Amino acid sequence: MASSHPSIASASTPVRAAFADDLYEAVRRRSMSLQGRRRVADAILDLALDVVGNGESLARKDRMALLTALAEPVSEATEEALRVLLRELAVALRSASAPTQSVVSRGPLVSRTDFE
Secondary structure (H helix, E strand, O other): OOOOOOOOOOOOHHHHHHHOOHHHHHHHHHOOOHHHHHHHHHHHHHHHHHHHOOOOOOOHHHHHHHHHHHHHHHHHHHHHHHHHHHHHHHHHHHOOOHHHHHHHHHOOOOOHHHHO
């Protein structure tokens, strides 16, 4: 049976098991908020600017060009960071106590306002 998640097919047995349960779905739903994604993207952008130079000495036009050039790599890195975090959290939570798993599984769903 093929996995619906592209990176799961080659994953170890514990990782595949983690993706098959409610904990994974609970964590996945929570990771979908725009606020959370924006926080990750901002942190990655800050790191990227540290790596390439923050461009504060650049003219406004050149700084905007730098930010535009970094937009796609930051977006890709954000998605990958969230995928890895989601996978690792699901694996870690599988070994948590039943009460902890229950709280996470029942936790708040993402609301419409998380996307505004």
